[in-house]
Each structure stands twice: as C-alpha cells, then as structure tokens.
Amino acid sequence: MDPLPPPSAAPPIITTYYGHEGQIQENSFIDCNDSGVEFVEAQVHARLSDVIREPNMAELNKFLAVNPTGVGIATLLAVQINFFDCGGIAIGVCLSHKIADGTSLVAFINAWAATCRGEVKIRQPYFDLAHLFPPRDLSGFSFTPNDGITKEKIMTKRFIFDKEKLAMLKNEAAAASGDGSQVKNPTRVEAVSAFIWKKFMEVAKNKMDVKKMYVAVHAVNLRPRTSPPLSEQAFGNCWRPSFAFISTSGDEKNGCPNVLPVLRSSISKINSDYIKQVQNGEYLNHLSKSKDMFMKGDIELCNFSSWSRFPVYEVDYGWGRPCWVCTTTLPFKNVVILMSTPCGDGIEAWVNMLEEDISAFRS
Numbered sequence: 389m390d391p392l393p394p395p396s397a398a399p400p401i402i403t404t405y406y407g408h409e410g411q412i413q414e415n416s417f418i419d420c421n422d423s424g425v426e427f428v429e430a431q432v433h434a435r436l437s438d439v440i441r442e443p444n445m446a447e448l449n450k451f452l453a454v455n456p457t458g459v460g461i462a463t464l465l466a467v468q469i470n471f472f473d474c475g476g477i478a479i480g481v482c483l484s485h486k487i488a489d490g491t492s493l494v495a496f497i498n499a500w501a502a503t504c505r506g507e508v509k510i511r512q513p514y515f516d517l518a519h520l521f522p523p524r525d526l527s528g529f530s531f532t533p534n535d536g537i538t539k540e541k542i543m544t545k546r547f548i549f550d551k552e553k554l555a556m557l558k559n560e561a562a563a564a565s566g567d568g569s570q571v572k573n574p575t576r577v578e579a580v581s582a583f584i585w586k587k588f589m590e591v592a593k594n595k596m597d598v599k600k601m602y603v604a605v606h607a608v609n610l611r612p613r614t615s616p617p618l619s620e621q622a623f624g625n626c627w628r629p630s631f632a633f634i635s636t637s638g639d640e641k642n643g644c645p646n647v648l649p650v651l652r653s654s655i656s657k658i659n660s661d662y663i664k665q666v667q668n669g670e671y672l673n674h675l676s677k678s679k680d681m682f683m684k685g686d687i688e689l690c691n692f693s694s695w696s697r698f699p700v701y702e703v704d705y706g707w708g709r710p711c712w713v714c715t716t717t718l719p720f721k722n723v724v725i726l727m728s729t730p731c732g733d734g735i736e737a738w739v740n741m742l743e744e745d746i747s748a749f750r751s
Contacts, residue, residue: 401500405513405623408465408496412486418464426466428453436476440712445544448716452480457719477707485625491609492623494698504705517624520614524669541743544717549580551733557583561648571648577694577726580735581606582648584724588690588741589634589647591748600688604632604651607693608658615660628666629675630654694726696735701728714738 410420432451449455453466464487470478483493495513502510549557557579562571571578585604592602610626611618618626632654634647665671700713715725718740725738741749 401496401503401510404499404510405496407487407515408483410464412464412484418487426453426463428466428468430468430470432470432472432478434472435474436472436478437474439472439478443546443714445546445717448714451478452482452716454482456482456716479705487625488623489607489609489625489627490693490695490698491611491620491626494695494700494703495621495623497703498699501703501705506706511621513621513623514619515623517622517626520618521624521626521667524672540721542717542719542721542740543743543746544738544740545746545749547584547737547739548729549576549735549737550729554579554734571652574648574652576735577696578648578651580726580737581692581694581724582651584692584737584739585647585651585690587749588688588722591745592688594748601686602634603687603689604634604647604654605689605691606630606632606651606655607691608655610658610663610666613658613660614663628658628662628671630658689722691720691723692726693724696726696728698728701730701732 406420407418409423409425410418411423413419430451451468451470453468454463463482464484466482468480470480472478481493481497483496488496492513495511499510499513554576558574558576561574561579561582574582581604585602589602592600606629607627608630610628611620611622632647632650634650662671695715701709703710703713710730712730713727714736715727715738718725720740721742723740727736727738728734729736739749
C-alpha cells in the first residue's frame with residue numbers, strides 16, 4: 389500500500405461538523421482552532437473483490453489513517469481513501485470516541501456523502517447534548533481510556549448469521565425455558581447476543597476452577613429513550629451500558645441458564661428513570677463498582693455493541709451504495725460488534741476473543 393500526498397483542503401462538510409478539526413484541551417473541551425483533519429489517499433495494489441471475499445482481519449487496519457486504539461492519539465477525525473488497482477474504492481474513517489459514538493459517526497458519514505452528491509440541504513447536527521448531560525468531574529474515579537485492553541493475543545472472527553439461521557436462533561431463544569420466563573418475539577440482536585454470550589460462558593466454565601459472575605454489557609443508545617426522544621442528529625456520546633448478570637450455577641441440562649430474559653430486562657432498565665441518574669451523575673458510582681469487580685477478576689465480561697440499525701448501507705457518495713461495510717479488529721477480550729449484512733436480512737458478528745479460545749468457541 390503506497391501513501392499518496394493528501395489533498396490541499398479538507399472536505400467542506402467539516403464546516404458543518406466544525407468540532408472535528410479542532411483539538412481536545414484539558415480533556416474537557418474542544419478548541420476549534422482550524423487545525424484540520426487527517427486526510428490521506430493510498431494506492432492499494434490488490435483487487436477490492438479479494439478483500440471482501442476473504443477478509444484478513446489483521447490487515448483491515450491498513451485501510452485506516454491512524455491506529456484507532458493507539459494510546460495518546462490527538463486526532464479527532466482521520467480519513468483514508470483507498471484506491472484499488474481494479475478501480476474499487478474503500479473509505480476508512482476514524483472518529484475519536486472522546487467526542488462521538490457510533491450513531492454520530494454514521495450521521496457524519498451520511499452527511500458527508502450527501503454533500504458529495506451535491507445536496508444543498510443536509511440534516512444539521514445538534515451539538516447541545518451537554519445541556520442534557522452535563523460534564524462530570526471524573527478525577528475521583530479510576531476510569532482510563534485503556535480499560536479492558538489486554539496484552540494477551542486477541543483474534544477477531546466474523547460469524548455470519550443469515551435469515552434462516554436468525555429465524556432458527558429466535559425460535560430456540562423463545563423456547564429456551566419452560567419456567568415461564570420465555571421472551572416472545574426476540575429481536576435479531578437479542579437472539580444473536582444470547583447465543584454468543586452462552587458460548588462465551590461455556591468456554592469460560594471449561595477454563596476456570598473458581599466460579600465467577602458472568603456479565604453481558606450492551607451499549608444502549610439513549611436518544612430514543614429520552615422524553616421527548618432526541619434526534620439521531622444529536623452529536624456526541626449519547627449512550628450508556630446495560631449490565632445483565634448471570635451466576636455460574638446455571639442449569640446442568642443446557643450448560644448455561646436461559647439468558648435471553650436477563651438480557652432483555654437489563655436493556656429495558658435503560659429508561660427515563662435511568663436517564664435521570666445519568667443526568668445527575670448517580671450512575672457513575674455503579675459503573676465504578678462494576679469496573680472494580682472486573683479488575684479484581686470477580687466477573688467475566690462479554691461486551692456487545694450493535695450497529696445493525698445504523699444506516700451504513702445508505703451511504704452514497706455519488707457512486708452508489710457500498711457493497712460492504714465493516715469494522716476492524718479490537719484489542720479487547722470478549723467484545724462483539726454486530727452489523728447488518730449487505731442484503732439487510734442477516735447479521736455479521738465480529739467477535740474479539742483470546743486466541744486460545746478460538747477452537748473452543750467454534751465447537
């Protein structure tokens with residue numbers, strides 16, 4: 389991959405999303421100093437179809453302008469345009485999680501694409517989230533940007549659940565227990581999350597001598613859960629984690645308990661009452677306690693983030709919609725990113741796990 393000189397100017401969409409080309413000061417505000425964004429063009433001596441047909445997870449980061457998990461990265465936005473020998477194009481975008489979440493990232497990319505198509509009126513971002521969720525002093529907490537990063541060998545595997553497989557998982561999940569705790573009409577995300585979480589628990593049980601508490605953490609978008617609901621154009625980190633707890637006692641017949649009701653219940657608790665706790669900062673104490681338990685080894689975490697509803701396949705720069713949208717590898721143990729398949733009927737699960745767990749997870 390040969391880097392080419394960057395263009396002379398940043399895309400005009402940056403004037404709308406003006407904070408992207410500034411710098412974070414004192415880890416509390418953005419200095420909009422017109423410093424610009426990282427914008428790189430690269431020539432890739434390969435065919436785009438080869439990358440899509442058999443993606444090499446370890447190689448995907450090469451299509452990004454920066455290492456997305458690099459320590460001390462000052463860049464808020466970095467874009468790399470990759471030109472393949474066959475004429476195909478791949479656009480790699482990194483947006484700092486300090487200023488935005490996945491919803492905001494996709495909103496920005498769609499607005500940028502609309503600008504490239506020549507649209508004059510684009511959906512304007514809303515930057516006033518700080519009025520609803522005031523910044524908090526975290527000096528008394530032990531949160532760090534690298535929490536959860538492990539030095540152990542992590543591998544990423546992609547598991548594709550097509551329409552038929554999803555229907556089977558949903559039926560199995562809905563009938564998982566006869567104790568009255570069944571979940572009617574489980575969503576695709578619930579069914580896949582329950583299936584993967586149980587797999588992780590089975591792997592962990594076979595490795596551990598000491599019983600632990602298992603916790604599934606799901607990233608939940610707060611925008612539709614506020615009263616009144618916020619627009620998807622509300623820019624920032626407008627999400628919080630839900631925590632589903634399962635003891636290791638599980639039923640012996642299935643190896644693990646019925647996890648779907650626990651998952652649904654934990655996510656449903658992210659409601660208006662919880663949002664009030666977020667607004668007044670009460671939730672930070674609960675989050676800190678959960679982190680302490682994790683650092684002590686008392687719990688085994690499995691983290692989920694669903695991008696399946698993000699309109700990533702609506703992005704059109706004027707050449708048509710993308711043939712594939714993906715994430716990259718992450719140096720975190722037991723982290724799962726869920727994305728829609730190009731046809732929209734299935735789900736791709738990008739599972740980051742310890743290398744030693746790969747064979748056990750597959751079986």
